[in-house]
Amino acid sequence: MPIIKSAVKKVRKDKKRTVRNTKVVASYKNTMKKMKKGGDSKSLIAKFYSQVDKAVKGKTIHKNKAKRLKSQAAKLTKKK
Numbered sequence: 039m040p041i042i043k044s045a046v047k048k049v050r051k052d053k054k055r056t057v058r059n060t061k062v063v064a065s066y067k068n069t070m071k072k073m074k075k076g077g078d079s080k081s082l083i084a085k086f087y088s089q090v091d092k093a094v095k096g097k098t099i100h101k102n103k104a105k106r107l108k109s110q111a112a113k114l115t116k117k118k
Contacts, residue, residue: 059098079115
């Protein structure tokens with residue numbers, strides 16, 4: 039356990055951020071799973087793009103990863 043006061047605070051902040059970031063990542067992963075199963079592609083892809091963009095805006099994922107995810111989603115919808 040950290041001893042320094044600022045390190046204790048950082049541990050608290052990191053726990054909160056980890057929970058928030060996990061929720062963000064889980065949301066777009068669940069949408070991707072629905073797209074792979076074959077749901078309504080137009081509404082799902084719009085929702086997926088929005089979730090990924092929010093993840094980038096919140097600095098949860100890198101912008102290049104977002105581009106890669108969007109590309110994969112577009113390929114999925116083209117196949118169907």
